[in-house]
Amino acid sequence: MRYIVCMKQVPETTEVDIDPETGTLLREGIPSIINPFDEYAIEEALQFREERGGEVTVLSMGPPQAEEALREAVAMGADGAILLSDPAFRGSDTLATARTLAAAVGKMGDYSVILCGKQAIDGDTAQVGPELAELLDIPHVADVREVREITEEGITVERMIEGGYEIVKAPLPALVTVLKDINEPRLANMQGIMRANQTEIPTWGIDHLGMSSSDAGLEGSATEVIDVFTPEVGGEGEMIEGEPRDQAKALAGKLRDAGVI
Amino acid sequence: MMDFNLTSEQKMVQDMVHRFAEQELAPNIEEWDEAEAFDLSVFDRMAELGLLGHCFPTKYGGGGMDYITLALVCEELERVDTSFRVVMSVHIGLCGLGILQWGTEEQKHKHLTPLATGEKLGTFGLTEPNAGSDAAAIETVAERDGDEYVLNGEKMWISLADTADTFLVFARTDPSAGHRGISAFIVDREMPGFESEEIHGKMGIRAGDTGSFTLQDCRVPAENLLGEEGEGFKIAMSCIDNGRYTVAAGTVGLIRACLEASTQYAMERETFGKPIAEHQLVQQMIAHMTRDEEITRLLVYKAGWLKNEGVRNTRETSLAKWYGCDASFRAAENAVQIHGAYGYSNEYPVERYLRNSKGAVIYEGSAEIQTLLQASYALGVRKDKPVRCELPGWPYEE
Numbered sequence: 001m002r003y004i005v006c007m008k009q010v011p012e013t014t015e016v017d018i019d020p021e022t023g024t025l026l027r028e029g030i031p032s033i034i035n036p037f038d039e040y041a042i043e044e045a046l047q048f049r050e051e052r053g054g055e056v057t058v059l060s061m062g063p064p065q066a067e068e069a070l071r072e073a074v075a076m077g078a079d080g081a082i083l084l085s086d087p088a089f090r091g092s093d094t095l096a097t098a099r100t101l102a103a104a105v106g107k108m109g110d111y112s113v114i115l116c117g118k119q120a121i122d123g124d125t126a127q128v129g130p131e132l133a134e135l136l137d138i139p140h141v142a143d144v145r146e147v148r149e150i151t152e153e154g155i156t157v158e159r160m161i162e163g164g165y166e167i168v169k170a171p172l173p174a175l176v177t178v179l180k181d182i183n184e185p186r187l188a189n190m191q192g193i194m195r196a197n198q199t200e201i202p203t204w205g206i207d208h209l210g211m212s213s214s215d216a217g218l219e220g221s222a223t224e225v226i227d228v229f230t231p232e233v234g235g236e237g238e239m240i241e242g243e244p245r246d247q248a249k250a251l252a253g254k255l256r257d258a259g260v261i
Numbered sequence: 262m263m264d265f266n267l268t269s270e271q272k273m274v275q276d277m278v279h280r281f282a283e284q285e286l287a288p289n290i291e292e293w294d295e296a297e298a299f300d301l302s303v304f305d306r307m308a309e310l311g312l313l314g315h316c317f318p319t320k321y322g323g324g325g326m327d328y329i330t331l332a333l334v335c336e337e338l339e340r341v342d343t344s345f346r347v348v349m350s351v352h353i354g355l356c357g358l359g360i361l362q363w364g365t366e367e368q369k370h371k372h373l374t375p376l377a378t379g380e381k382l383g384t385f386g387l388t389e390p391n392a393g394s395d396a397a398a399i400e401t402v403a404e405r406d407g408d409e410y411v412l413n414g415e416k417m418w419i420s421l422a423d424t425a426d427t428f429l430v431f432a433r434t435d436p437s438a439g440h441r442g443i444s445a446f447i448v449d450r451e452m453p454g455f456e457s458e459e460i461h462g463k464m465g466i467r468a469g470d471t472g473s474f475t476l477q478d479c480r481v482p483a484e485n486l487l488g489e490e491g492e493g494f495k496i497a498m499s500c501i502d503n504g505r506y507t508v509a510a511g512t513v514g515l516i517r518a519c520l521e522a523s524t525q526y527a528m529e530r531e532t533f534g535k536p537i538a539e540h541q542l543v544q545q546m547i548a549h550m551t552r553d554e555e556i557t558r559l560l561v562y563k564a565g566w567l568k569n570e571g572v573r574n575t576r577e578t579s580l581a582k583w584y585g586c587d588a589s590f591r592a593a594e595n596a597v598q599i600h601g602a603y604g605y606s607n608e609y610p611v612e613r614y615l616r617n618s619k620g621a622v623i624y625e626g627s628a629e630i631q632t633l634l635q636a637s638y639a640l641g642v643r644k645d646k647p648v649r650c651e652l653p654g655w656p657y658e659e
Binding site: 190193197 | 269270272273274276277280281284309310311312314315319324325326
């Protein structure tokens with residue numbers, strides 16, 4: 001059983017600038033981390049391996065420095081890592097990214113589950129996981145909060161929906177995107193960190209993946225980011241003081257005055 | 262030649278310890294501090310994460326990291342509370358590195374390996390009720406009897422006294438020979454005649470175990486003599502070099518904690534119609550903290566670099582320890598001042614920082630001892646002589 005985790009290195013802060021030409025993030029000087037949702041995906045894959053055997057490979061598309069994030073995943077316990085990096089991948093939107101990941105998965109041989117974080121905290125699209133599954137022609141379940149069972153035949157998960165959750169079963173291989181409720185990601189230990197530094201991480205470029213430049217990067221992208229900005233915080237907050245009963249009464253009055261209730 | 266970049270390995274360790282401290286220590290620290298207690302499972306977690314042996318050579322079960330990594334670990338732990346850095350100081354700095362420096366190959370395999378894996382906790386027993394700064398005045402005695410030494414005496418203000426398994430104990434083998442009559446022994450808690458107890462009522466570092474232990478006709482195998490007979494004082498001083506290094510590194514974290522708390526509070530709290538961060542006298546206190554954090558870190562990195570190079574660093578380490586301890590006490594005092602009356606209560610962590618910071622101005626060489634040491638180097642009165650066993654530089658020979 002092989003478990004593949006797709007992960008992304010993201011800037012630690014949400015206050016990032018955008019390259020006006022490519023519409024992508026300017027990463028210079030900003031500390032980078034593993035996309036927090038992806039840490040949960042890594043942890044889940046590690047738990048699969050601990051329960052059922054097999055191996056965990058982490059996969060990331062990004063600039064050469066994304067190798068650091070892959071090493072962090074190896075330090076957590078992943079068996080191997082592959083970096084997809086090539087100037088030709090620059091400016092990829094979610095579709096071009098998913099195509100690139102799909103090409104890489106195609107080169108990796110058999111696998112049973114692909115795990116992704118629900119979304120990346122920089123782009124916030126939540127599209128790459130489902131797009132990757134579509135391109136690979138495998139089932140996917142997004143927003144998974146718990147894996148109930150995983151057998152040779154399939155994976156049964158709880159998927160969050162508005163107002164509750166549904167239980168979904170999918171045959172393998174399948175792709176799941178996970179929420180933060182699913183587990184508590186482990187800390188890397190010293191042994192893992194030492195191993196991470198000795199692990200060789202291959203870099204696969206566009207030629208290795210056998211992709212055409214019209215399918216990758218800016219050229220292969222179907223969408224374009226026009227602008228990214230931090231929304232302005234509007235309105236003044238107001239604190240209502242007093243006993244809970246009086247606070248509730250005052251709040252109801254204000255909501256009524258505003259025409260909300 | 263100068264390179265202040267951390268390696269990716271160092272960054273990963275720093276990040277791991279930061280998260281560990283934030284996620285698993287910080288949520289409990291107020292309760293532990295108040296109750297003068299802590300959860301022993303913290304040591305299990307530290308062992309699991311490899312923190313108890315990270316900078317010991319891998320051939321003794323350690324992580325093989327360098328001395329700068331040791332500083333990073335200390336900084337991150339003390340940023341949350343001094344008690345956790347103290348574990349690094351005694352287990353790694355004073356005990357483990359002492360055995361690494363002075364132990365025979367056999368002693369290292371036997372006594373350092375269980376410390377490195379966290380199977381055992383180590384500490385250091387030099388101070389006595391009547392001998393602190395004047396370490397040569399210790400009264401504990403060790404008499405040779407066949408293949409054993411019989412130890413008698415009392416040790417006080419010992420961190421982890423009631424928790425540790427392995428004790429590096431200093432005792433007189435020749436009462437007439439002054440500091441040349443002191444020897445070092447690796448003592449195990451399980452040895453008959455060993456008894457420890459906790460000390461309560463400390464002003465700070467209350468989430469840590471400090472205590473005393475007595476040795477009553479405690480028979481220690483002769484093979485547990487560390488170094489040679491009469492070498493104990495030199496061994497103690499080199500252990501203290503390593504301990505002081507961890508204390509100095511910890512103060513960087515303490516200053517950082519003061520700075521973080523103070524900047525946040527100063528931007529939120531308003532007086533005279535504006536955030537207090539806009540008042541210049543508050544800015545001055547914050548600027549001093551920034552300065553001291555950076556100066557102390559540079560002093561620590563210099564000492565750490567010398568350690569990596571395998572160069573004696575008593576002078577540089579003492580300077581880092583002296584400056585850092587004074588600076589962290591000052592930073593904590595100013596952090597309380599910035600927080601005003603709130604800072605004087607335990608509603609904010611800064612009063613704990615102030616209580617904690619005072620300890621290091623006293624232990625592992627008081628500020629006065631460091632002052633005299635620096636003067637004696639500057640005046641040329643003191644010069645470091647090579648010792649029989651030097652602390653290995655890094656990378657370690659495997």
